[in-house]
Each structure stands twice: as C-alpha cells, then as structure tokens.
Amino acid sequence: MGTLEIETAEQGMKFFGRMSASATHEIKNTLAIINESAGLLEDLSQMPGNRKSGNQTADRENSLPAHRVLDISQRVTRQVKRADLVLRKLNKFSHSIDHGTKITDLGETVGFVLDLGSRLIEMQGTRVELVPPVLPIRVETHVFYLENMIWKAVEAACDAADGNKQVTISFGNDPHLPLILFSMQAVKKPSMDALFTSKQDKYLMEYLNISIKKNKENNGFGLVWPKSI
Amino acid sequence: MSEKVLLVDDEKEFLEIMSERMAARGMEVTTAESAGQALSLIGKQSFDAIIMDFQMPEMDGMEALKAIKDKKPELQIILLTGYATVEKTVEAMKIGAMDFLEKPADIEALTKKIKKAKAEKMLIVEKQTEEKIRDILQRHGG
Numbered sequence: 060m061g062t063l064e065i066e067t068a069e070q071g072m073k074f075f076g077r078m079s080a081s082a083t084h085e086i087k088n089t090l091a092i093i094n095e096s097a098g099l100l101e102d103l104s105q106m107p108g109n110r111k112s113g114n115q116t117a118d119r120e121n122s123l124p125a126h127r128v129l130d131i132s133q134r135v136t137r138q139v140k141r142a143d144l145v146l147r148k149l150n151k152f153s154h155s156i157d158h159g160t161k162i163t164d165l166g167e168t169v170g171f172v173l174d175l176g177s178r179l180i181e182m183q184g185t186r187v188e189l190v191p192p193v194l195p196i197r198v199e200t201h202v203f204y205l206e207n208m209i210w211k212a213v214e215a216a217c218d219a220a221d222g223n224k225q226v227t228i229s230f231g232n233d234p235h236l237p238l239i240l241f242s243m244q245a246v247k248k249p250s251m252d253a254l255f256t257s258k259q260d261k262y263l264m265e266y267l268n269i270s271i272k273k274n275k276e277n278n279g280f281g282l283v284w285p286k287s288i
Numbered sequence: 289m290s291e292k293v294l295l296v297d298d299e300k301e302f303l304e305i306m307s308e309r310m311a312a313r314g315m316e317v318t319t320a321e322s323a324g325q326a327l328s329l330i331g332k333q334s335f336d337a338i339i340m341d342f343q344m345p346e347m348d349g350m351e352a353l354k355a356i357k358d359k360k361p362e363l364q365i366i367l368l369t370g371y372a373t374v375e376k377t378v379e380a381m382k383i384g385a386m387d388f389l390e391k392p393a394d395i396e397a398l399t400k401k402i403k404k405a406k407a408e409k410m411l412i413v414e415k416q417t418e419e420k421i422r423d424i425l426q427r428h429g430g
Binding site: 080083084085087088090091092093094095096098099102106134137138181182183184 | 301305312392
C-alpha cells in the first residue's frame with residue numbers, strides 16, 4: 060500500500076468513527092426516552108388508586124387513564140421508528156465500504172451524507188439546503204471515500220459560513236461534467252483560505268480524482284470531476 | 289423542602305417524561321431545551337442542581353458547564369451523556385461538574401445525586417455566608 064492509500068484509509072477510519080459515534084449517540088437518546096417511558100408507566104401504576112386492591116370494580120375504576128397509556132405507547136413507537144431509521148442509515152453507510160468502486164449517483168450520495176450527518180450539522184447550528192440535480196449525475200468512484208469527501212466539504216462549508224449561517228448545495232447543469240457546488244451568503248475569510256489545503260485533503264482529492272474550485276466572489280466552492288459516464 | 293432542579297436537554301420528549309418522573313419524586317423541575325436558555329434561567333431563578341445533556345446544538349456541555357460555573361459557582365451540575373469517555377469525564381470534573389451519568393440513567397440513582405447536589409450547594413452557600421459575615425465583622429473592627 061502506498062502513502063496515498065494509507066493516508067486515505069486513515070482518513071476513512073476517522074470519518075467512519077465520527078459518523079458511527081454520532082449515530083450511536085442518537086440511538087442512546089432514543090433508548091433513554093424509551094427507558095423513561097417504561098419508567099413513567101411503572102410510576103403511574105404505583106400511584107395510589109392504581110395498586111391492585113382485589114376488588115375488580117374498584118380496580119377498573121381506578122385503572123390508569125387510557126389516554127396516558129396511549130400517549131406513552133405512541134411515544135415509544137415514535138422512538139423505535141427513529142432508532143430504526145438511524146440504524147438503517149448506519150447499515151447503508153457500513154455497506155458503502157464493501158461496495159468499493161462503482162457507478163454512483165452524486166445527487167443521491169450528497170442527500171445520503173446530509174441525512175447521515177444531520178445531527179452533527181444541527182449541533183453546529185448551520186442550515187444546509189440541498190437543491191437536487193435536474194438530471195442524474197453519475198461518476199465511477201469509491202463510494203465510501205466519495206462520502207468522506209462530501210462530508211469534508213459539508214463540514215468545511217458549514218465552518219466557513221457566516222451571515223445567516225446557511226449553506227446551499229447544488230449541482231452543475233452538465234451531467235457529463237460532474238460538479239457539486241457549495242454556496243454561502245457570506246464566508247469567514249480564514250476558513251475559505253484554508254479550504255482543502257492540508258496534506259490529507261490533497262491525498263483524498265487525488266485518490267478520488269477530484270479538484271476544488273473556489274468561485275469568483277469567493278463565497279463558495281465546487282468539487283469538480285474530470286468527466287462522468 | 290423539595291429540590292429545585294433545572295433539566296437541560298435538546299430532546300423535548302426526554303424533558304417531558306423526565307420532568308414528570310422527577311416531579312412525582314417531589315422535585316420542582318424547570319426545563320430548558322438549550323444551554324443558552326439554561327443560562328438565561330439561572331440568572332432569574334434559583335436552583336439546587338442542574339441536570340444537563342453533554343451534547344447539545346449551538347453550545348456543547350463543556351462550554352455550557354464553564355459558562356454556568358462562571359456565573360454561579362455554587363451550582364451543582366450533573367452531566368447526562370450518551371457515552372462518557374474518561375477524557376471528557378476528567379475534563380468536566382476539572383471544570384466543576386459534580387457528577388456524570390450515562391443515558392439511559394436510573395431515576396433512583398439520579399434522585400440520590402440530586403439530593404447530594406442540594407446538600408453540597410447548601411454547604412457552599414453556608415460557607416459563603418460565613419465568609420461574608422466574617423468580612424463585615426473585620427471591616428467594622430469586630
């Protein structure tokens with residue numbers, strides 16, 4: 060394995076760790092709500108009037124209000140669905156490593172990365188808007204490292220965004236010239252100057268055959284591929 | 289007297305259930321969905337303990353912990369987190385967190401920690417009052 064592959068693999072591991080940690084944290088939050096919901100039911104069942112007295116009529120009259128039970132069970136169902144969604148995303152993400160190199164739709168991949176990292180984006184306090192491409196844009200690339208590169212670009216854009224702290228992600232119009240555009244209303248100059256200048260960033264871009272282009276107004280940048288299929 | 293607790297978490301549903309469970313255990317619970325909201329509340333109300341999620345949008349637990357301790361050093365803060373790493377726990381304790389609990393937390397264990405937090409806060413307040421009285425007496429030649 061050459062330096063390029065080793066550096067890229069190391070970055071990939073860090074990316075995988077960051078995304079998995081965020082997803083597992085969210086699952087822990089759902090488990091905490093489910094746990095407290097079970098606890099609340101237990102608390103309610105222990106309240107005076109809800110303990111079994113042996114008198115069937117009295118027990119029926121004093122039983123837990125149905126609307127509370129329904130409310131708590133709906134809450135549990137919501138959290139189970141939420142955790143299931145997080146796990147599905149995490150599973151899809153894990154499998155992107157086994158896919159290796161394949162023909163990939165850029166719009167779908169950006170959408171998936173944004174969905175996967177939504178909690179991290181929210182934590183940062185930035186809003187990211189995705190404008191999907193009109194026509195599918197396909198590139199042949201390593202799916203996992205493409206996700207890594209897109210995430211790096213999202214993080215860099217969020218970090219650089221100033222003003223209304225909004226990042227808009229759009230695509231070039233020519234499906235044969237793949238291009239992902241990151242635009243911000245205003246940017247922090249130092250963050251824009253430092254954009255993709257590290258050795259690791261350069262390795263990843265070289266591995267994926269991507270170049271970076273800053274726009275003329277310097278309030279955005281694009282990830283550019285030489286050609287698509 | 290009941291414990292006055294400020295519960296801070298960006299998970300609204302968690303706040304709703306936890307506050308109901310804590311209230312059922314005799315606590316007076318106020319909730320905040322962000323560290324910023326919590327900081328504003330501690331300026332207006334008095335609390336015995338703060339139970340705070342460690343990872344929240346805008347201001348994370350560590351920053352919030354520093355800000356609260358700067359404003360009200362006597363306040364006892366118990367951090368709740370999905371995963372507690374040793375490094376983070378040590379760092380938080382150094383800043384002044386009273387304790388750490390992992391989610392999902394056991395309500396009885398949390399209740400015990402809140403009672404301990406109240407007792408510790410009262411000790412600090414008593415000590416502060418004693419120091420103030422001593423200072424006044426010294427200034428007046430007592």
